[in-house]
Amino acid sequence: MTDSQTHATRHTVVVPNSINMVSLLGPGDEHLGLIEQAFDADVHVRGNRITLYGEPGEVALAERLLDELVTIIRTGQGVTGETVERVLAMLRAETTERPADVLSLNILSNRGRSIRPKTLNQKRYVDSIDKHTVTFGIGPAGTGKTYLAMAKAVQALQSKNVNRIILTRPAVEAGEHLGFLPGTLSEKIDPYLRPLYDALHDMIDPESIPKLMAAGTIEVAPLAYMRGRTLNDSFIILDEAQNTTPEQMKMFLTRLGFGSKIVVTGDITQTDLPGGVKSGLRIVEGILDGVEDISFNRLTSHDVVRHRLVGKIVAAYDEFDAERERIVEQRAAKDAGR
16 A cells, blocks of 8 residues: 555535536536546545545645535536636635635626636736726736726726726837828727727627717727826726836826826736837836835736637746846856956
8 A cells, every 4th residue: 555545535525406516517527527637636426426535635625626616606607617727726826815706706797798807816906906096917918907907997987986987008019100001190099099999898888889988988099198187087097008118107197186096007028119218117116116005916827818828828938038038147147257
């Protein structure tokens, strides 16, 4: 008998009769397969009884996973393979927050679809927006920085906490020049703002958006249009903030008026500014860190909620950049020692 077998434990989880076992175990036992792969334990199902056998720590963690999934199902949500993996990741990270609480937080519902955080960092980011006047969300593409901020903006508008939403981006070219694009200035700028319009259509009845924009309740505009204004009773989002200069960042943050909130989002690894121009987002934390009522939140490749491959791509680039920086530092140290 091996040492692991000597210390193995057996535990049976009885799933409440109100829980559909297919919802819990997945179509074709897809979720069950994920659970079996994730734990160093044997899993056997008979009716609504799930028997776990293996190392005590693994058995206890598997039991917690099942309990979290049951709790999520009770909220009326569907459980997917992605849900199982996200709950497991949070449990492995030994966070104080319950995964079910994170994944069940409903920010906004529209046309039968609910917008919720899908990772612990996303939940903390959303909570930070509630608690602070100015919130920074910094992280790679696909982590929900802008999408969740816009959901909170629409929520604030619907609950009448603000009178309008202002969405803005710096119109910085990424390989193209505005002057080469056809059309009027408005038509040239529109492609830079299109992602904001797309997100709006997910959250608000599309037929009502033109009316809200005509009334000034929702404004989508380039960052340059913010200069000289004081924005009261507004929820203001600056997207793609890595493409602001330090002067533009200061200009934007000082637009803050009474009764307003600001959320600044960006990815400091994807700056499109001309060579030699500093990013306002890259240096702002060093300037404002410690200032009351301002919060900085970082999201990582683990928070990517697009196609699974996107997270792997982001992680691979992070690893490549870290290795490149290490080589540069080694060369600099070697040159200094000569």
